[in-house]
Amino acid sequence: MIRKHAVRRPRHRVIALAAAACIGAAAVARTQQYGQRSGVTADTSRVKAFVGARVYDGTDRPPIANAVILVRDGRVQTVGPLGRVTIPSDAARITLTGKTVIPGLVNAHGHVGGTVGLEGNHYSAANVARDLRLYADYGVTTVFSLGDDEAAGFAARDAQRTATLDRARLFVAGPVLSPASPEDARTLVARDQALKVDIVKIRVDDNLGTTPKMAPEIYQAVIDEAHTRGLRVAVHIFYLSDAKALLDAGADFIAHSIRDTDVDDSFVAMMKRRNVCYCPTLTREVSTFVYGSTPDFFSDPLFLEYADAATVTALKDPTRQAAMRNSRSAQRYEAGLEVASRNLKKLADAGVPIAMGTDSGAPSGRFQGYFELMELEMMAKAGLTPRQVLAAATRDAARCQKIDGEVGTLERRKWADFVALDADPLTDISNVRKIDSVWIAGNRAPR
Numbered sequence: 001m002i003r004k005h006a007v008r009r010p011r012h013r014v015i016a017l018a019a020a021a022c023i024g025a026a027a028v029a030r031t032q033q034y035g036q037r038s039g040v041t042a043d044t045s046r047v048k049a050f051v052g053a054r055v056y057d058g059t060d061r062p063p064i065a066n067a068v069i070l071v072r073d074g075r076v077q078t079v080g081p082l083g084r085v086t087i088p089s090d091a092a093r094i095t096l097t098g099k100t101v102i103p104g105l106v107n108a109h110g111h112v113g114g115t116v117g118l119e120g121n122h123y124s125a126a127n128v129a130r131d132l133r134l135y136a137d138y139g140v141t142t143v144f145s146l147g148d149d150e151a152a153g154f155a156a157r158d159a160q161r162t163a164t165l166d167r168a169r170l171f172v173a174g175p176v177l178s179p180a181s182p183e184d185a186r187t188l189v190a191r192d193q194a195l196k197v198d199i200v201k202i203r204v205d206d207n208l209g210t211t212p213k214m215a216p217e218i219y220q221a222v223i224d225e226a227h228t229r230g231l232r233v234a235v236h237i238f239y240l241s242d243a244k245a246l247l248d249a250g251a252d253f254i255a256h257s258i259r260d261t262d263v264d265d266s267f268v269a270m271m272k273r274r275n276v277c278y279c280p281t282l283t284r285e286v287s288t289f290v291y292g293s294t295p296d297f298f299s300d301p302l303f304l305e306y307a308d309a310a311t312v313t314a315l316k317d318p319t320r321q322a323a324m325r326n327s328r329s330a331q332r333y334e335a336g337l338e339v340a341s342r343n344l345k346k347l348a349d350a351g352v353p354i355a356m357g358t359d360s361g362a363p364s365g366r367f368q369g370y371f372e373l374m375e376l377e378m379m380a381k382a383g384l385t386p387r388q389v390l391a392a393a394t395r396d397a398a399r400c401q402k403i404d405g406e407v408g409t410l411e412r413r414k415w416a417d418f419v420a421l422d423a424d425p426l427t428d429i430s431n432v433r434k435i436d437s438v439w440i441a442g443n444r445a446p447r
């Protein structure tokens, strides 16, 4: 970690977002659009050749040494060894010698746009833009938001299929549905479809026995209506029994770890039978108890470089820390993390598809971008190999959220979203922290 954190660049990129929304599809192909917004990639070439890196393309292919990634109009055209790829004479060359390239990280469960400091309900276009830039700062090039998305989030999603993009991509669930009856459920799902959500989101949880849980006939109505309308349903759960009941009801995505007890073989079989993905969000648990004292990562330069200073100060407040230390729910979630880690290992080894996710961006000190890198380390600590972790955070997260036609691997026609690292994460997953540069649609993300 060599970078200083003295200079904090302005993060208000509303204008850029609005500009992106105005760029029509036809204009995208015009060469002069490149690099216009960031001022970092000044070249005007439609074709870029990234040369010399060791490339892990996110598939089962072994890494390619001394590779060329050929990018045209923001998308991957070819990835192969230097000498086997023809580089067009008009291509802009970018040298990445000595770097290891991985696909941009995909967070399958985040939240965007609504949090300022430790408070929610601040949704705005400016916050959406700020958050998407913050994710990109840490190499998270796609975030799938699982709820509380408003118009500005939908607009950001709809503006991102452009070769000029240089912030993280966003997919949205819209409001978290909380229907009062089966009929209400059907109405809300219809509304979700009219909004063009990427997934439907519900919560089936009693928050450690403190709130009523959504009734089975209501979530059954949500799921049935969603499936009738061609939509998938992501479910927030805590208990194994709820997860099983939701799988029986047809749930499509398990958005958190099971934290009350160890998963059993029947759960594994249920997940595998329908190929349902499991999103561990281990760092969500961390955020529930770690601020009982000042966490070690508060002195990590990589954290401090982009973390909101006021939020960090607030989380150091001794009164707040004492309250968290003495909180029974914090203690229970901390215990839940141990269960969650064991369950992740068991499910991953059993072949259940794992989608990296964090629940970052919720107003609880879940620092976007940094928490994804921490999540990868925690997945490794739970017993997954670096290859398993990296697959979960790229290809599999994209597959699980049905966006693998666009992102998740560096294959022909997908967006050229990738991270150049100073060291190989397949040797040690912590090397994902050693970020040299982040590229989105082949554009260098300003950071």
Ligand SMILES: [Zn+2]
Binding pocket: 109, 110, 111, 146, 147, 359, 362
């Ligand atoms: Zn969430």
